[in-house]
Amino acid sequence: MSEPLLIDLSKPGRKAYCYPPLDLPRGFDQALPELPPELQRQTAARLPEVAELDVVRHFTRLSSLVHGVDNGMYPLGSCTMKYNPKLGEHIAAMDQFTQIHPLQDISTVQGCLSVMYNLLEDLSSITGMSWGSLQPCAGAHGEYTGLKMIRSYFLKRGETERVKVLIPVSAHGTNPASAAVVGFDVVEVKSNKEGLVDVEDLASKLDHTVAALMLTNPNTLGLFETDILKISEMVHKAGGLLYYDGANMNAIMGMATPGDMGFDVIHLNLHKTFSTPHGGGGPGSGPVMVNDRLRPFLPKPDIELTDSGYVYRWDDEDSIGKVSMFWGNFLVILRAYVYILRMGSEGIKAASRHAVLNANYLASKLGQRISIPYGKLCMHEFVASASALKQQYGVTAQDVAKALIDEGYHPPTVYFPLIVDEALMFEPTESESVESLDRFIEAFLRILDLAKDDPKILKDAPHHCPVGRLDEVRAVKEPDLRY
Numbered sequence: 001m002s003e004p005l006l007i008d009l010s011k012p013g014r015k016a017y018c019y020p021p022l023d024l025p026r027g028f029d030q031a032l033p034e035l036p037p038e039l040q041r042q043t044a045a046r047l048p049e050v051a052e053l054d055v056v057r058h059f060t061r062l063s064s065l066v067h068g069v070d071n072g073m074y075p076l077g078s079c080t081m082k083y084n085p086k087l088g089e090h091i092a093a094m095d096q097f098t099q100i101h102p103l104q105d106i107s108t109v110q111g112c113l114s115v116m117y118n119l120l121e122d123l124s125s126i127t128g129m130s131w132g133s134l135q136p137c138a139g140a141h142g143e144y145t146g147l148k149m150i151r152s153y154f155l156k157r158g159e160t161e162r163v164k165v166l167i168p169v170s171a172h173g174t175n176p177a178s179a180a181v182v183g184f185d186v187v188e189v190k191s192n193k194e195g196l197v198d199v200e201d202l203a204s205k206l207d208h209t210v211a212a213l214m215l216t217n218p219n220t221l222g223l224f225e226t227d228i229l230k231i232s233e234m235v236h237k238a239g240g241l242l243y244y245d246g247a248n249m250n251a252i253m254g255m256a257t258p259g260d261m262g263f264d265v266i267h268l269n270l271h272k273t274f275s276t277p278h279g280g281g282g283p284g285s286g287p288v289m290v291n292d293r294l295r296p297f298l299p300k301p302d303i304e305l306t307d308s309g310y311v312y313r314w315d316d317e318d319s320i321g322k323v324s325m326f327w328g329n330f331l332v333i334l335r336a337y338v339y340i341l342r343m344g345s346e347g348i349k350a351a352s353r354h355a356v357l358n359a360n361y362l363a364s365k366l367g368q369r370i371s372i373p374y375g376k377l378c379m380h381e382f383v384a385s386a387s388a389l390k391q392q393y394g395v396t397a398q399d400v401a402k403a404l405i406d407e408g409y410h411p412p413t414v415y416f417p418l419i420v421d422e423a424l425m426f427e428p429t430e431s432e433s434v435e436s437l438d439r440f441i442e443a444f445l446r447i448l449d450l451a452k453d454d455p456k457i458l459k460d461a462p463h464h465c466p467v468g469r470l471d472e473v474r475a476v477k478e479p480d481l482r483y
């Protein structure tokens with residue numbers, strides 16, 4: 001049943017508060033300046049008038065309609081919806097961290113600066129880079145920042161002809177978007193039949209006009225680029241740099257580093273790899289980490305540890321400048337630091353091993369009934385194809401995804417990456433036990449049986465939600481956000 005809006009529950013004169021009558025002298029507020037007439041309302045605002053109980057029940061009902069990792073599996077490929085330890089939430093809610101201001105005297109925020117400084121040290125060792133900046137507030141923002149640094153690097157060297165960024169076809173959509181926003185021309189690199197970078201195609205596109213290759217490894221098919229050392233050598237030889245999209249870091253933490261693979265700059269998605277609830281669009285944190293070559297170009301200020309404590313450094317002349325107000329999304333940064341401290345280096349490594357194990361377990365079971373076009377072994381995620389279901393029974397990836405909602409699961413990512421027809425992209429993460437994976441597999445197989453026996457049910461799914469099939473294109477093109 002759908003939940004009415006508060007304004008629909010409104011009854012004139014009903015109130016959610018009850019105060020004693022005002023006993024201040026008349027005119028006590030006359031010292032306040034009058035608003036200019038053009039800013040004053042002519043009619044009273046139309047606000048819902050409801051009782052406190054109406055408000056409480058409304059939001060309680062809404063909260064029970066929400067699906068999150070805390071109430072069910074959330075295998076949304078590419079997004080790394082892992083469990084967020086409550087310890088991190090508890091610490092991020094402490095007054096010591098929430099009741100501070102970025103402009104207060106630096107001597108009073110030394111603890112918070114130590115969190116950022118120590119986190120940068122940890123992330124440097126996890127990524128094999130020399131240093132970084134915590135300012136970017138999302139993965140895409142990190143991409144923008146990293147590419148901006150690459151641009152500054154070539155401008156400083158006078159290599160103004162380097163205007164292209166090479167991006168594999170399987171890349172996340174933010175990659176070409178960020179490159180375009182920074183002013184680069186985007187050139188696609190083909191995938192080979194294994195779903196990896198087509199090295200010959202790459203070679204044919206490398207020349208003095210290429211600024212960088214942008215790559216995620218493992219890629220969005222969940223496959224590790226086995227030729228990565230050869231690829232990075234080729235790009236460097238052609239005078240270009242390598243950008244690593246670190247959103248898939250969940251797969252390799254403690255096992256391999258982008259630094260060792262030859263990358264010059266990487267962004268991390270703290271809100272994916274290092275906890276923080278991030279459904280529904282935020283908040284996020286997308287730090288950039290760099291090697292020595294790009295370090296002078298990092299956003300400023302940097303944080304430095306001196307004999308008298310932590311200080312900000314503003315004097316780097318090659319810096320691209322600020323990319324955020326103040327210091328980024330501090331509470332996400334804090335959760336990541338708590339997560340890393342709590343796990344330790346062995347725990348971080350174990351998280352990646354379990355993420356990969358869970359994905360392979362799921363792939364091997366589902367793969368008996370649905371095609372997984374690329375790769376025998378995957379990393380932290382894999383992409384299945386509902387193409388055969390569509391041909392045989394008219395059941396699409398969208399139908400399967402919607403039917404999973406009825407089974408109590410968040411759907412996988414669908415129709416991405418584009419190189420897989422009717423794509424269903426699963427990322428179970430390390431959080432799930434083998435029992436919960438088995439329950440998911442059973443649900444999925446029930447849906448495949450229905451596809452054969454009663455496809456109409458799937459076509460009409462979901463059956464147990466307040467809303468079913470939304471006109472997603474219209475919602476994007478004509479967002480109607482007002483009542």
Ligand SMILES: *Cc1c(COP(=O)(O)O)cnc(C)c1O
Pocket residue numbers: 078079138139140141172174175216220245247248269284286
């Ligand atoms: C999520 C993701 C991004 C973008 O990160 P946001 O924080 O959503 O901006 C980029 N690349 C890959 C591979 C991703 O999974």
